[in-house]
Amino acid sequence: MKKFDYFKPTSLEEALTLFAQYGEKAKWIAGGTDVIVMIKQKTMTPDVLISLQGIPGLGEIKFNGTLSIGPMVTHRMIEKSELIKKDFSALADAVSWLGSIQIRNVATIGGNICTAAPSADTATPLLVLGTQVKIKSLKEERTVPIEAFFKGPGATVLKTGEMIKELMIPKPLPNTGSAYYKLQRRLALDLPILGVSVLLSLDKNKVTCSDMLCTTSPISSILHKMEEDQIICKEVRIALGVAAPTPMRAVKAEGLLRGKPLSDELLERVAETAVQEAQPRDSIRGEAWYRRDMIRVLVKRMAMKSIERVIQPEETVFPERLW
Amino acid sequence: MGKQTLSFTLNGEPVSVETESHLTLLQLLRDKLELIGTKEGCGMGECGACTVLLDGKTVNSCIFPAMEVDGKNVVTIEGLTDAQGNLHPLQKAFVEYGAVQCGFCTPGMVLAAKSLLDENPKPTEEEVRHGIAGNLCRCTGYIQIIQAIKAVSGQI
Known part of the structure; x- marks a missing residue:
């Protein structure tokens, strides 16, 4: 496998600063179940990986009128969430058939949509649930509806140095x-x-x-x-x-x-x-x-x-x- | 950047090991720590032969960055025997029920089963099948494997 340096920043600020420093040479890594496979298959050749695992607050599911899913929330966490199963069922359906338990324990929802495969299991549930994607870079924060997020196979609106900070899903109407x-x-x-x-x-x-x-x-x-x-x-x-x-x-x-x-x-x-x-x-x-x-x-x-x-x-x- | 020192708990013992930053957990275990019980099958996260437990949860070590185990608790198949070297009840059941043929999937399969039973001590057959769905056995020994797991959960 290609050699790369691996950074584990412990704050969002540090992560975004590091990415700005390495630019095109760097890739984000969340769970790595796509990134490491792509590096092994030589379809991705980063010199530097910047891990999001060590940043507090990115791996939480919260509900406060709006469902907030952090980008580092794993598919397994979603699978086990009673709230999501009850009120956001399409998403629960999608995660329970993705990969295997081994994959779901590690793979994140942020990673699933950033890889932007046309087949991404979580993409269509997020579309019907009316998800808003909060995107962060060193300079700015912006929110795009998930409809505008995907640009093509493997392509998204994310610019170099940007990352997903949060997925926000409104509470569905009654019934x-x-x-x-x-x-x-x-x-x-x-x-x-x-x-x-x-x-x-x-x-x-x-x-x-x-x-x-x-x-x-x-x-x-x-x-x-x-x-x-x-x-x-x-x-x-x-x-x-x-x-x-x-x-x-x-x-x-x-x-x-x-x-x-x-x-x-x-x-x-x-x-x-x-x-x-x-x-x-x-x-x-x-x-x-x-x-x-x-x-x-x-x-x-x-x-x-x-x-x-x-x-x-x-x-x-x-x-x-x-x- | 080059080499990094990782400190984590491996099969109950604290370890500290110097590693290159691009290694996978599987390479770290097999090549640096010489624990060759963990197998490499597909190398792409699809067959589960490389399954280990990370903080009690199964992961495919072949696509897991070694750098992420710092501070974590890793259990490999070598960690299942007790201090006297006695096999884990799951390992005994696998032997007893003929759930081991070529044996290549076995370490991963046993750890997937352990994780399943730790979470759900009395799984239904459907739950057992779902629990080991990420582990391929090409000797087609699933029936015996499922029986062994059910036996350990007191259901045979």
Whole structure:
């Protein structure tokens, strides 16, 4: 492996000053599960690594009206957070299938989005949850919405010497559910063929047909029944991973549903619109036609999972229903 | 910058070792400290053969910077035996249930199992499978491995 110097600053100020000193020769290292692999594969050749492990305050999950996740929070910490599981479910879904426990113990959420892989598991949940990214450099601090953070495969808005200081996620509206599905060939240590996140905020959490969610009824039957309850979708966000050069929002699809009553016919059109907005490519993990077909399927399924999470039917299906 | 001195706890004993700053924890353990129980499989963090415990949690030592162990507590497979050299109950169970074939995945697998049971002493079979999902065994011995882990947790 290429030789490099390794610095462990103990304050943000020291870290940013060090980075300013080495500039292009330096790279940040958080958990290192991407950085060390890239150095081994010779796709990254830094002379200096500046570690963020020793800086206090970057590895905390806090909730004070807004959820604050430090960049050094590991995937395992998120996986174990009851608060995130309950109110920010899509993110909990994403971290529990990322890599392996060994990876999740070390890999950080800041690192996951800074690597900016189109397949980054945490990216689409952060998109549907309306995340704001606080960025710090020696000279300034700025905040960008996560939609503006990704610029291309491996590319972000971060300039040399900048780092993520905090991810801020607003508390969802009442009656909100969110879900992420990672389409993968095996259940551990795989990258997604496709990642789909959906967030829905409904105007109520009681429906007459909630028991249908515990059955094996087809989605169309459940939705036909739900139409009678006139459930309004107050907010909707749909995000797709590995469907374009960057993780993306399907904003046209969202627009069709926002403010409208849920129906099977409408969800079909929403899913179809999301397919048209995506620009998937053929790759070793999956071909574009397959990704398009699965976007159509998974947008609808994740919408159903979000609805299930809002309504929380008392009986549960075992094994858990695969929406 | 070159060499740095790291001080940490290794298998219960304090150690101090001089190292180059670009080494991985696996290189530090095998090449500097001559603890060759920890194996290098893929070298990319995918197979889990290099698993060690860092402050009680599993990490892939092949992609973990040695520099980050300063002040931490590291346990390798060599640290599981007691003072008299008796095998850990998990190691005994692996032997008893035939969970060791070529043995290359075993040190990492045992440590992943230890970490799982430390956190969750009575895991379901599903939880055992999830707990060792980061450790590949290419002799396809998973069934025996799962049985050994369940035996130690008093479930067989």
